[in-house]
Amino acid sequence: MSRTILRALALMLALALALPAMAELSANDIKAFTKASQKVEEAVAKASASDATLSEMRAEMVKWRTTFTAEQDANADQIATVKSQIAALGPAPEDGATEDALIAKRRTELTEQLSKLQAPGITATEAASRADSIIRTIDKLVRERQADKLLRLSPSVANPVNWPAAASLMRWMGAWIYDETRWRFTQPVNYDELRTNAPLIIGLVLAALVLLARGRRWMMHATDWLLGKTAMRGRNLISGLVSLGQVVVPVLGANLLVIAVEQTSLFGPILTELFRDAPVFLFTVLMAWWLGSRIFPARPGVESALSLGEEGRAEGRIHAVSLGLAFAAHQLLLLWIAPHAEDFLGGASDLAADQAQAVAERADAALSVLQAPLQIFAAVGLFRMGQLLRRKITSNIDGEDGAFRRQLLRWLGTALLLIALAGPVLGVIGYVSAADALVWPAVASLGLFAAVATVQSFLAELYVTLARGQEARRDALLPVLGGFLIALASLPILALIWGARIEDLLELWTSFQNGIAVGGVRISPTSFITFAVVFGIGYALTRLLQGALKSTILPKTTLDKGGQNAITSGIGYVGLASAALVAISTAGIDLSSLAIVAGALSVGIGFGLQTIVQNFVSGIILLIERPISEGDWIEVGGYQGIVKNISVRSTVVETFDRTDVIVPNADLISGSVTNWTRGNKTGRLVVPVGVAYGSDTRKVEKILTEIAQAHPLVMMTPAPFALFMGFGADSMDFEIRAILSDVNFKLRVLSEMNHQIAERFAAEGVEIPFAQRDIWIRNPETLLSGAGEGAANAAPRADPPPASGLVAARPEPGEGIARLSDNDGREDGDEGDDGEGGGEAR
Structure with a gap:
């Protein structure tokens, strides 16, 4: 125990001694930053520093900004504690008011302590702001230099005066390499080193020659063999990866050859540098060829990223290789010739300023002349590729899914055409x-697009291989999302291709990490991820609790199905709201600053979302009061059906036609709703029936009562009964009134009772009447005479006579008219219904 106490005292003493050192170190950091920032500001103000120097200064300022940004939240916990203590003392007294001396003294002490705790954070914030300002100034200066470089007018290739400079550069380059190599071959020490390393050099050269000469062909044969294995799962994926060896194996051979050349010591530094860059040039050409073969496959029937015929694919492969050759030549000029151009043309460190300037101008003219043919050659390939994209591919992609691809390819083809026309003109x-x-950049962008499309194809093929199901498709959701993420990840590379600096991307990433300010609330990726994780956990727990209640606990209670669903839905809403609140609190998002914005928007939201809010409140009322529940048979708005689901905004009613009717919850609360099964499933059934005049009414009543009592779904309490309702126009009307134990079978019971009524009435000789009509003709002589005259006048017509019945022609004024009369002698002007023994009136 004593040792533990001594160790604790020693630790406390060490911490006490370290606190002043930490404070002194922080002060030293501020002094060092102030000195460094002043130096950088002076260099930026003069604008004389080189791009490399500016890049180093910017990197130093980025480090300082990162350090101070991390220190901005220093003493955050202590500051929060002191603020809470000050708040516990209550508000400060107003002017003229007195305060207790102890409270005033304590408030002063806490205020001074708060100022001391906030001082490091304020200092760090100020220093971080200064560093950030310097970084932005450097970025602005670099962008201005880049713009000036783009707009700089170099010697034109159209001027023949500049051609001798290019010829002189090539001649002196060859002479320089020749002299350097010849001198090395005359040195005996190099031959001694060659003899020493001869076995290694011979082995490397032989291996390199084999890989360069036969490696690509071997990998092609391996690819064809794998594609021929039609029964092998994932053969397309494996063959695609194996085909990449057509690039890797020759490049490996080129690297072995470079190692062998370095072991000889017979070549000078300039030629050795060329050998070292040769694998890069070879990789560029082979990768262009490989990507072209993947986008424009030579094998018929093989799927590709673009829908093309055999002719279009062959043309695409040719253009891909030509662009690869042009880009490799540009790399050769940029990486090897340009850095040594002034040396080849006679530049030296001891030259006078005017002579060095003349050499630099000649080198610039020579490089301009050499670059022009390469630009024209690449522009021709871009132009032909743009024509290929616009003319052939857009006509071969069909369907709605291909509409977006057609539009993108049309835009890409148009952009390539414009670049192919504008680039050489500017160069000349x-x-x-x-x-x-x-x-x-256009050539490199095409290569990037092809690489992204190839990786997306590999990902889709991997999904199909791993899924092992007939339903697995390349255009399923998972591979499509994966391809989208790959395309999204390629955007920084595309930005670098088109001139963006790595510092610019890092600055964007820093801004992204710091988050964005929305209404005074800063939302960063960390807070967003924290919110998503916490909310996801809360959502999962809520769904787990709902599932347990719905499947295990609630079915064992006496609650009906509607009550169980109401409890489950209510817990779901409460759980989601609680999960959202806990996630917001855990992520550290302060919504108090959004209160003013929310208050300003509440009025507009109230008017714009009035119906939605009304339906939402109505849904909550439905879940609490439960006037209807899931499984009820209701009638609303002219629709009858079973309630299938009650959600926040609406209720789904499945009609007896098996169609779903979406009913807003407000209509169920404010309108009239008939619930046939509310509380219980019992309901009354009324069966109307008519018998002919002269039938024994007592006998009919007895038969109907027996039929009602005999049905198993008819309840005996209260007992069913038959009623003689009155005398109708054509029959004596009766009704069966019975209470069913399950009203859901109302129509079936009605149909069954009608069958039994028909059978019993036929057996007992009770007649079920039907309506009969007699036709009374007023002034038949006028109708007959009018019909005769009409027939005489219309003799030339060959219309066939009516088949049967009496035809009443349209009477003239004063002529007779046919009327219909019921059996009781009442007349009306409606057309007569077809009855037994009656004619058809037209």
Whole structure:
């Protein structure tokens, strides 16, 4: 125990001694930053520093900004504690008011302590703001230099005066390499080293030659063999990966050859540097060829990212290889010739300023002349590729899914055509940098698009292989989302291709990490991820609790199905709301600053979402009061059906036609609703029936009562009965009135009773009448005479006579008219119904 106490005292003493050191270190950091920032600000103000120097200064400021940003939240817990203590003292007294001395003293002490605790954070915030301002100034200066470089007018290739500079550069480059190599071959020490490393060099050269000469062909044969294995699962995926060896194996051979060349010591540094860059050039050409073969496959019937025929695919492969050759030549010029151009043309460190300037101008003219043919060659490939995208691919992609692809390909083809036309023109005029900024990024972008499409194809094939089901498709949701994420991840690479700096991307990433301010609330990726994780956990727990209640606990209670569903839905709403509140609190999102914005929007939201809010409140009332429940048979708005689901906004009613009717909850609360099964399933059934005049009414009543009592679904308490309702126009009317134990079978019981009534009435000789009508004709002589005259006047017509019945022609004024009369002698002007023995009136 004593040792433990001594160790604790020693630890406390060490911490006490370390606190002043930490404070002194923080002060030293501020001094060092102030000195560094002043130096950078002076260099930026003069604008004389090189791009490399500015990049180093910017990196230093980024480190300082990161350090101070991390220190902005220093003493956050202590500050929150002190603020809560000050708040516990109550508000400060107003002017002229007195306060207890102890409280005033304590308030002063806490205020001073709060100021001391906030001082490091305020200092760090100020320093971080200054560093950020310096970083933005450096970025602005670099962008201005990039713009000036793009707009710089170089010597034009159209001017023949500049051609000798290019010829001189090529001649002196060859002479320089020749002299350097010849001198190395004359040194005996190099031959000694060659003899020492001869076995290794021979082995490397032989392996490199084999890989370069036969490696690509071997991998092609392996790919064809794998594609021929039609029964092998994932053969397309495996063959695609194996086909990548057509690039890797030759490049590996080129690297072995470079190692062998370095072991000889017979070549100078310039030629050795060329050998070292050769694998990069070879990789560029082979990768362009491989991507072209993946996008424009040579094998017929193989799916590709673009829908093309055999002719279009062959043309696409040719253009891909040509663009790869052009890009490799541009890399050769940029990485090897340009850095040594002034040396080849006679530049030296001891030259005078005017001579060095003349050499630099000659080198610039030579590079401009050499770049122009490469730009034109690449522009031709871009132009032909743009035509291919616009003319052939857009006509071969069908369906709604291909509409978006057609539009993208049309835009891409148009952009390639414009770049192919504008790039060489700018280069010939003399804006070589601007031409390079258009042509070569376009070529690299095509390669990036092809690589993304190839990776997406591999991902889709991997999904189909792993799914192992007939329903697995390449256009399923999972591979489509994966392809979208791959395309999204390629955007930073695309930005770098088109001139963005890595510092710019890092700055965007820093801003993204810091978050965005919305109404005074800063939402960062960390807070968003925290919110999503906590809310997801709360949502999962809520659904788990709902499932347990619905399947295990509530079925064992006496609650009906509607009550169980109401409790489950209520717990779901409460759980989701609680999960959202806990997630917001855990993520540290302060919504108090959004109160003013929410208050301003509440009026507009209230008017715009009035119906939705009304339905929402009505849904809550339905779940609490439960005037209807799931499974009830209701009638609302002219529809009858079973309630299937009660949600927040609406209720789903399944009609007896098996159609779903979406009823707003407000209509169920404010309107009239008939619930046939509310509380219980019993309901009354009324069966009307008529018998002919002269029938024994007592006998009919007895028969109907027996039929009602005999049905198993008819309840005996209260007992069913038959009523003689009165004398109708055609029959004596009776009704069966019975209470059913389950009103859901009302129509079936009605049908069954009608069958039994028909059978019993036929057996007992009770007649069920039907309506009869007699036709009374007024002034038949006028109708007959009018019909005769009409027949005489219409003799030439060959219309067939009516088949049967009496036809009443349209009478003239004063002529007779046919009327219908019921059996009781009443007349009306309606057309007569077809009855037994009656004619058809027209």
